[in-house]
Amino acid sequence: MTEYGYFLSCEEFSPKELVEQARMAEQAGFKALWISDHYHPWNREQGQAAFVWSVIGALSEATSLPVQTAVTCPTIRMHPAVTAQAAATSAVMLGGRFRLGVGSGEALNEHILGDAWPPAPVRLEMLEEAIAVMRELFTGREVTHHGKHYTVENAQLYTVPEHPVPIDVSGFGPTATEMAGRIGDGYISIFPDEEAVTRFRKSGGGNKPVAGGTKVCWGPDKREAVRTAHRLWANEQLPGELAQVLPTPRHFEQASTLVTEERVAENVTCGDDVDEHVATLRAFADAGFDTVYVNQIGHDHRGFFDFYRTKVLPRLAE
Structure with missing residues (x-):
């Protein structure tokens, strides 16, 4: 049965x-947590971008739920050897309740040190090598690696969990999805795409876990909820590869002027219609996802969690 986080x-x-949201999520009956990993927000209206590994440390003391990054890019801004240390420590603090979600990243976060932003095939190649390096380090043995993209010399993680950290791979196109099936411990997507799930499983994913995520804007006034979703997350409606190549929040703001409130209303579940919220999450379950994560846009989290606790999650359990 599909679980909801x-x-x-x-x-x-x-x-x-x-x-505080993590505590409220657990009290409301959610079974797991995703957390994003960003150096910049997508736009300045969102306004935050904390160092995720510090937050995960706090989560380990605040909740008993499993936690996964969705997703970390371990290729440019952070070297895979450093990412491996952060992930291993997180897994130890969470008592093994941590999965590392990885992806090929966005220029928005990864270009900050002045590195060139590679084309997609090179980014996937870098990601595959980074995953191999991290898996070696998770063994706790000394690692020396001289690869095409990364060098590691005499590196050894002394704080490691009892079992290696699972690495789930995000994939939006066929190539990335097939790579996730071939080398991932699981698959991550933000689209309820049954074809992608099938591709992952046929590419080597088998019965490994598949996780998906979506955003909603709960509120008693649907029009106001649409305006909130448009103000904060119009960037999610940008087409093609813009999300991967635009370099700053300012550029996302410029591009997002092309996104109308009507487009947001068509693509984001807004308001307090129980059937609409249930249908949004069930679309992932029907596509074969094992865990579905939902994020509330805006600040009325007490109302959101009460709504999901009393009305949405019980329906999804039917």
Whole structure:
């Protein structure tokens, strides 16, 4: 049976707000947590971008739920050897309740050190090598690696969990999805795409876990909820590869002027219609996802969690 988790947005909320949301999510009956990993928000209206590994440390003391990054890019801004240390420590603090979600990243977060932003095939190649390096380090043995993209010399993680950290791979196109099936411990997507799930499983994913996430804007006034979703997350409606190549929040704001409130209303579940919220999450379950994470846009989290606790989650359990 599909489980339902809550998606913590580091781009929109402060660290303390995220920790409080995690507590509320557990009390409301959600079974797991996703947390985004960003250096910048997508736009300045969102206004936050905490260091995710510090927040995960706080989550380990605030909740008993499993936690996963959705997603970390371990290729440019952070070297895979450093990412591996952060992930291993997180897994130890969470008592093994941590999965590392990885992806090929966005220029928005990864170009900050002045590195060139590679084309998609090179980014996937870098990601595959980074995953191999991290898996070696998770063994706790000394690792020396001289690869095409990364060098590691005499590196050894001394703080490691009892079992290696699972690495789930995000994939939006066929190539990335097939790579996730071939090398991932699971698959991550933000689209309820049954074809992608099938591709992952046929590419080697088998019965490994598939996780998906979506955003909603709960509120008693649907028009106001649409305006909130448009103000904060119009960037999610940008087409093609713009999300991967635009370099700053300012550029996302410029591009998002092309996104209308009507487009947001068509693509984001807004308001307080129980059937609409249930249908949005069930679309992922029907597509074969094992866990579905939902994020509330805006600040009325007490109302959102009460709505999901009393009306949406019980329906999804039927």
